[in-house]
Amino acid sequence: MALASENLTKNQKTVLDILENSSEPLKAYTILFDIQKKGIKSPLQVYRALDKLIEIGKVHKIESRNSYVACKHDGCNAKTSTSFLICENCDSVTELTGNNLFSYFSKQAEKNNFNYKKHNLEIFGLCENCKLKN
Amino acid sequence: MALASENLTKNQKTVLDILENSSEPLKAYTILFDIQKKGIKSPLQVYRALDKLIEIGKVHKIESRNSYVACKHDGCNAKTSTSFLICENCDSVTELTGNNLFSYFSKQAEKNNFNYKKHNLEIFGLCENCKLKN
DNA sequence: ATTGTAATGTTATAATATAACATTTATGTT
DNA sequence: AACATAAATGTTATATTATAACATTACAAT
Numbered sequence: 256m257a258l259a260s261e262n263l264t265k266n267q268k269t270v271l272d273i274l275e276n277s278s279e280p281l282k283a284y285t286i287l288f289d290i291q292k293k294g295i296k297s298p299l300q301v302y303r304a305l306d307k308l309i310e311i312g313k314v315h316k317i318e319s320r321n322s323y324v325a326c327k328h329d330g331c332n333a334k335t336s337t338s339f340l341i342c343e344n345c346d347s348v349t350e351l352t353g354n355n356l357f358s359y360f361s362k363q364a365e366k367n368n369f370n371y372k373k374h375n376l377e378i379f380g381l382c383e384n385c386k387l388k389n
Numbered sequence: 390m391a392l393a394s395e396n397l398t399k400n401q402k403t404v405l406d407i408l409e410n411s412s413e414p415l416k417a418y419t420i421l422f423d424i425q426k427k428g429i430k431s432p433l434q435v436y437r438a439l440d441k442l443i444e445i446g447k448v449h450k451i452e453s454r455n456s457y458v459a460c461k462h463d464g465c466n467a468k469t470s471t472s473f474l475i476c477e478n479c480d481s482v483t484e485l486t487g488n489n490l491f492s493y494f495s496k497q498a499e500k501n502n503f504n505y506k507k508h509n510l511e512i513f514g515l516c517e518n519c520k521l522k523n
Numbered sequence: 524a525t526t527g528t529a530a531t532g533t534t535a536t537a538a539t540a541t542a543a544c545a546t547t548t549a550t551g552t553t
Numbered sequence: 554a555a556c557a558t559a560a561a562t563g564t565t566a567t568a569t570t571a572t573a574a575c576a577t578t579a580c581a582a583t
Contacts, residue, residue: 372514
């Protein structure tokens with residue numbers, strides 16, 4: 256039984272590669288444009304690769320921006336939930352880790368008789384670099 | 390100086406009205422379809438009304454679903470940040486309130502030397518009704 | 524080998540959202 | 554009231570994001 260990331264297909268590897276080498280989240284059509292020289296010709300090829308990568312937790316979607324980012328954490332457990340710090344100045348994204356968020360949100364949900372399953376959290380503000388510059 | 394909601398224009402009132410009378414979040418084109426009899430003919434008229442309503446805090450956008458919901462809280466301070474419980478079974482949405490979220494997220498951000506400004510939080514799971522049914 | 528599952532390639536189209544620009548309405552100021 | 558100006562409107566066109574449908578190919582498991 257190999258790691259999921261070792262079983263990636265050509266298209267999936269191509270898409271993951273460009274995301275892992277990007278300092279920022281990328282949009283699907285940006286990815287498409289950037290990898291057309293590698294034989295990917297249609298949006299669907301990109302979206303299908305993204306779907307798979309998201310499913311196995313190697314990529315997360317940033318909903319408010321319709322963009323995609325590679326996960327930097329080995330064996331990331333964020334297959335379902337995600338938590339990001341998003342810089343409004345430079346668009347850089349940092350993923351929050353630690354399951355204290357999970358337990359905190361579970362409690363918040365319980366107060367409303369709501370059965371927590373997963374979450375998306377996007378925190379906006381200024382990253383360390385941009386704080387210093389401004 | 391009247392409340393912002395008293396100054397709404399015809400299109401804005403029309404869009405807000407349909408959202409306030411909906412038990413679920415609505416998509417922009419659903420709104421458009423439903424109010425064409427009231428003289429609104431183009432997507433842009435809907436999006437412009439939504440933009441304004443979001444700006445004054447009467448409507449929030451649910452990013453992961455591209456849908457919009459009227460805020461039920463008088464004088465809602467969620468002009469920028471939003472926190473939702475979203476039922477995966479029936480698609481109902483409840484807005485979390487209380488600024489304990491604000492302080493919690495500020496602290497989480499600080500740990501990463503990140504200057505918190507606002508957030509979007511979407512918690513998915515089962516609402517009370519759907520818990521009982523399943 | 525064969526069978527089932529997943530991934531691919533391709534074309535077309537659906538769904539979501541904004542650009543550009545001319546016009547009208549509302550608001551505030553003299 | 555007359556004017557200036559800021560906001561909202563109406564309209565057409567287009568940009569952006571994402572999925573449907575279907576035929577084909579790769580590949581792993583019995």
